[in-house]
Structure formats: C-alpha cells, structure tokens
Amino acid sequence: MTDFRIEKRSAPRYKVLKGATIAFDGNGVECTVRNLSSRGAAIDVADPVGLPPSFMLVIEADQFIRRCRPVWRSDKRIGVAFD
Template sequence: MTAVIEKRSVPRHRVLKGATIAFDGNGVECTVRNLSSNGAALDVASPIRVPPSFMLVIEADQFIRRCHPVWRSDKRIGVAFD
C-alpha cells in the first residue's frame, strides 16, 4: 500500500452541504464535499462558469467566505479562502 502525502496546511473535513457560488448578482449552485478553515472542494455542474473570485455561501450554516479556485477537474474545483 502506498502512503498518501497530505499537502494541505490544515486538514479538511468531509461534508455534504448545498451551497451557492455568488458573483456579480449571479449564483451557481454547488455541493461542498470537504471543508477546512483555509478552503474547500466543491462539486459543480460546469467549472467553466466559475469566475476567478467569488463568495461561497452555505445558507444553512450562515457561512459566507470570499474565495478563488486553486485547482479544477471535470466537475470539481478546489478553492482557497481569501
């Protein structure tokens, strides 16, 4: 078995929360898959529509953070909080 080396400075916790990527009066629905004090991984229908900077809003938790994408895959993006 190969050990996985964690590169994040703060460990993320698995979650499954509905959220909104808010920018310029628009919103794109997403699902938060993991979360830390420094960032998150988000599932989105199309990462192409995600701007270079936006607010992540998790209404159920009254959570709002400005963030920016740091990596992208087919339908998931990793974001860092500003």
C-alpha cells in the same frame, strides 16, 4: 494495499455534504461542498466553465460566507482557497 499519499494541505479538511451557492456579480450557481477546512474547500459544480477568478461561497444552512478563488479543477470538482 497501503495508501502512501502525503497530506500537503496546511489545515485538515473534513468530509461534508452540504448544498451551497457560488455567488458573483448578482448571480448564483448551485454547488455541493464535499470537504471543508479553515483555509479552503472542494466543491462540485455542474459546469465550472465561466466561473470568475474570485467569488463568494455561501452555505446558507450554516450561515457561512467566504470569499474564495479556485486553485485547482478536475472535471466537475473545484478546489478553492479562502481569501
């Protein structure tokens, strides 16, 4: 079976498996980054309900901090774009 999906992203994403934190208003929510690019990421979170329209994605191991906003959701996975 051939996969005919067309990549619509403006920057290629790379598969990763990194622990991270969604930080907002002095709170932190644990998450896992599943793929990452210079423009955005896909993250898994136990409960996406209640996340604000903008937050910081922090990957401490890589000293990576980016302000981002959700652009799509699917069950427990969120696609974010970096601001």
